[in-house]
Amino acid sequence: MDFRHLIDGQWLDSLDGQRIEVLDPCTARPFATLARGGAKEVDLAVRAARRALEGPWGRMTATERGRILQRLAQLIVARGDELAALEARDTGKPMSVARADAAAVARYFEFYGGAADKVHGQTIPYLNGYDVRVVRIPHGVTAHIIPWNYPAQMMGRTLAPALAMGNAAVVKPSEDACLSALKLGELAMEAGLPPGALNIVTGFGAEAGAALTGHPGINFATFTGSPEVGIQVQQSTARHQVPCVLELGGKSPQIVFDDADLDKAVPIIVKAIAQNAGQTCSAGSRLLVQRGIYERCVQAIAARFAALRVGTPEMDLDCGPLINARQRARVRAFIDESRQQGVPVLAEGALAPGLDGQGFFVAPVLFGPVPREHRLACQEVFGPVLSVLPFEDEDDAVRLANATDYGLVAGVWTENGSRQSRMAARLDSGQVFINCYGAGGGVELPFGGVKRSGYGREKGFVALEEMSTTKTIVQHHA
Ligand code: NAD
Numbered sequence: 446m447d448f449r450h451l452i453d454g455q456w457l458d459s460l461d462g463q464r465i466e467v468l469d470p471c472t473a474r475p476f477a478t479l480a481r482g483g484a485k486e487v488d489l490a491v492r493a494a495r496r497a498l499e500g501p502w503g504r505m506t507a508t509e510r511g512r513i514l515q516r517l518a519q520l521i522v523a524r525g526d527e528l529a530a531l532e533a534r535d536t537g538k539p540m541s542v543a544r545a546d547a548a549a550v551a552r553y554f555e556f557y558g559g560a561a562d563k564v565h566g567q568t569i570p571y572l573n574g575y576d577v578r579v580v581r582i583p584h585g586v587t588a589h590i591i592p593w594n595y596p597a598q599m600m601g602r603t604l605a606p607a608l609a610m611g612n613a614a615v616v617k618p619s620e621d622a623c624l625s626a627l628k629l630g631e632l633a634m635e636a637g638l639p640p641g642a643l644n645i646v647t648g649f650g651a652e653a654g655a656a657l658t659g660h661p662g663i664n665f666a667t668f669t670g671s672p673e674v675g676i677q678v679q680q681s682t683a684r685h686q687v688p689c690v691l692e693l694g695g696k697s698p699q700i701v702f703d704d705a706d707l708d709k710a711v712p713i714i715v716k717a718i719a720q721n722a723g724q725t726c727s728a729g730s731r732l733l734v735q736r737g738i739y740e741r742c743v744q745a746i747a748a749r750f751a752a753l754r755v756g757t758p759e760m761d762l763d764c765g766p767l768i769n770a771r772q773r774a775r776v777r778a779f780i781d782e783s784r785q786q787g788v789p790v791l792a793e794g795a796l797a798p799g800l801d802g803q804g805f806f807v808a809p810v811l812f813g814p815v816p817r818e819h820r821l822a823c824q825e826v827f828g829p830v831l832s833v834l835p836f837e838d839e840d841d842a843v844r845l846a847n848a849t850d851y852g853l854v855a856g857v858w859t860e861n862g863s864r865q866s867r868m869a870a871r872l873d874s875g876q877v878f879i880n881c882y883g884a885g886g887g888v889e890l891p892f893g894g895v896k897r898s899g900y901g902r903e904k905g906f907v908a909l910e911e912m913s914t915t916k917t918i919v920q921h922h923a
Pocket of ligand 1: 638695827
């Protein structure tokens, strides 16, 4: 399997023919290659996108754009198994998770396809003899830097609203997992998207990614990934006054009060960290538990944690492997150092038989009580590691929940309605879930962070605003 860039509706190799090996995370062995793009391929893609804006794509009505996106949604539903199989191979995630991801991607194109012609402007009362209208216009060429954890979903999340608003896109998926993103490109062409409206350049971040975010021909950039690269993206887009939306991860708290319904909470809390082996920006990676329920809650969580099983996509267990050797080394360092420092291990999951020493698998670990200043309590691990911290009362819970640099998602578990409202108001976070958890679904729900989790919003109608700007037209008719 040798994959190419999608530029101007054509599948192209890099000009110098260079390739990147794609490793299977379950075996660490190569199974495919990608074209290794750089500045030249990015330049071709940006120019193709610009031409698309000046051609049939730029002249399409919102309804026509919406129909193409909805056709794409239908194709994704019809070929969801193909998309899921590719993503599972590329990332190692369990097949049922990959299938759910494919369904979520379809939903993005369905939702934004339907919304494309429902974005209306405004008229503004002004001086006598004047008509004022405010219309929404696309940014132009949008750059999309996509991570490896949910390649197809993340691409759908930013691409669908960008295309709905009439932008032309250049996508740089992750070198670690992009096969499902390329498949989406193929399906988009089949759905009738004109050449150049969507271009995909594969390659390394420092080469293709940096060339894209620093290209003077882009008008907007969206990035999901690490805070460090988020800063680099801001620096390179700032050179050309290009706005961006940044989604930079989190250390999201799940807050359990004494009166919580544990039967309901416990499975959801464990799933919120085990899902995708903890490689989820909105993973519920800190469990804050009130003293009165601490022992009972931790026992129930530990029992489930000990039962977590890690395996290949076909085994379809709770978790797959981590994405690459670097992530495995990083997560193992968190686990090993914390153990050596004496942070108690409450429970551990296990690899399926025969997987020891193979691929990038890591067994889930439950730590607790974790000291409040420990890095397990404040840094993003991005692996199957849950840190438990006890708290005293509501004020203490808020202090602890807000005590990290991040602010992406928070979960609150309590039966007390007033407390639910107070907590929702006081938590520094882009989303708050009460007696539930999960940003994975919910295409309709505005999503994004505060503090170092980034800025700008994706999902929901607000994404259509992010992916466009306004033009104010003042007409004198006296
Ligand atoms: P990363 O930020 O390096 O990569 C994300 C994307 O950015 C990839 O497509 C990559 O090619 C691209 N990129 C890298 N350098 C770039 C540059 N200079 N300019 C433009 N694009 C560039 O993330 P990573 O190294 O794959 O993972 C490291 C950490 O990032 C993880 O441990 C995790 O904490 C975090 N992360 C978060 C998310 C999330 O959903 N918020 C996703 C992936 C990774």
